[in-house]
Amino acid sequence: MANQQTKRWSQTTIKMTDFNNNPGSETTPTGVLLNKKVEKAAPFYHEIEHETEVFEHAYKNKLPVLIKGPTGTGKSRFIEFMAHNMGKRLITVSCHEETSSTDLIGRYIIKGAETVWIDGPLTTAMKNGDILYMDEIAEARPDVIVAIHPLTDHRRELFIDKLGETIKAHPDFMLVASFNPGYQKGFKELKPSTRQRFVALTFDYPLPKIEVEILINESNVDKDTAKKLVAIGQKVRNLTELGLAETVSTRLLVDAAKLIHSGLPKRLSVHVAVAEPLSDEPQTLQAIKDVCDLMI
Numbered sequence: 001m002a003n004q005q006t007k008r009w010s011q012t013t014i015k016m017t018d019f020n021n022n023p024g025s026e027t028t029p030t031g032v033l034l035n036k037k038v039e040k041a042a043p044f045y046h047e048i049e050h051e052t053e054v055f056e057h058a059y060k061n062k063l064p065v066l067i068k069g070p071t072g073t074g075k076s077r078f079i080e081f082m083a084h085n086m087g088k089r090l091i092t093v094s095c096h097e098e099t100s101s102t103d104l105i106g107r108y109i110i111k112g113a114e115t116v117w118i119d120g121p122l123t124t125a126m127k128n129g130d131i132l133y134m135d136e137i138a139e140a141r142p143d144v145i146v147a148i149h150p151l152t153d154h155r156r157e158l159f160i161d162k163l164g165e166t167i168k169a170h171p172d173f174m175l176v177a178s179f180n181p182g183y184q185k186g187f188k189e190l191k192p193s194t195r196q197r198f199v200a201l202t203f204d205y206p207l208p209k210i211e212v213e214i215l216i217n218e219s220n221v222d223k224d225t226a227k228k229l230v231a232i233g234q235k236v237r238n239l240t241e242l243g244l245a246e247t248v249s250t251r252l253l254v255d256a257a258k259l260i261h262s263g264l265p266k267r268l269s270v271h272v273a274v275a276e277p278l279s280d281e282p283q284t285l286q287a288i289k290d291v292c293d294l295m296i
């Protein structure tokens with residue numbers, strides 16, 4: 001595992017992953033301690049199309065990247081993989097309706113008799129040249145979006161109103177954001193003026209052949225079982241009449257494969273890892289379980 005630190009910054013969860021094992025960087029300006037010893041295990045990621053190439057070119061051209069797609073389709077895994085390959089530190093901010101620009105930029109805190117300024121994850125990443133990954137960006141409060149606009153165009157700068165300062169991004173800094181258009185349907189849309197500041201990639205459920213390989217790699221399950229699980233995924237994804245908000249993701253299939261590989265009976269594994277997370281409605285749930293039982 002790479003060196004990971006999770007820190008609560010106000011209500012917002014921030015995760016720092018240092019794949020680079022930079023022996024010089026022990027503490028970040030936010031006070032997060034980075035261990036010196038890091039095992040450099042690459043996160044497993046199976047490329048789907050041209051996403052690694054697009055990402056590298058976006059980075060080279062200092063363009064921010066927006067990753068769109070349903071839950072469990074490898075968005076976060078992809079960013080971890082790219083950060084690792086590029087030898088960059090990744091700072092992940094999980095955005096939610098309370099995430100404010102202060103959470104990202106920084107704030108004054110009282111330390112003993114003094115008031116000291118603490119950089120937030122965005123300011124830290126901008127100064128150090130890290131990748132900042134804003135997960136579920138559409139969930140964040142509007143002031144967050146306003147704050148990042150000058151950062152996402154040619155200016156690459158951030159105005160810190162509490163300090164009355166404008167800072168320029170380090171040349172290696174990269175901003176990446178994700179959002180789930182289906183899930184946000186109707187209400188939390190991103191405005192065109194925000195969307196059009198990003199190079200965008202759409203993630204979706206992979207082709208069966210690739211999904212089988214992902215399952216085998218992630219769980220060590222046998223190929224025959226992996227194929228059956230992927231077939232279940234395909235079948236349930238096509239049952240649009242079930243009216244599910246989100247259908248079977250690769251994540252759910254990986255979970256089922258892990259349970260099976262650890263010795264839980266196959267049908268039970270599929271019921272608890274695939275069917276149950278999808279619906280609470282008894283009839284829908286039974287319909288999904290029936291389909292699964294026929295296929296494994």
Ligand SMILES: Nc1ncnc2c1ncn2[C@@H]1O[C@H](COP(=O)(O)OP(=O)(O)OP(=O)(O)O)[C@@H](O)[C@H]1O
Pocket residue numbers: 044045046047048069070071072073074075076077078180214218250251254
């Ligand atoms: N292309 C892929 N290569 C390797 N693993 C994958 C891939 N796609 C999905 N996975 C598997 O699916 C799991 C979920 O992926 P991930 O957490 O990246 O989803 P996500 O798109 O970020 O979902 P969310 O929107 O809920 O955050 C991963 O832990 C991994 O096991």
Ligand SMILES: [Mg+2]
Pocket residue numbers: 075076077135
């Ligand atoms: Mg994610």
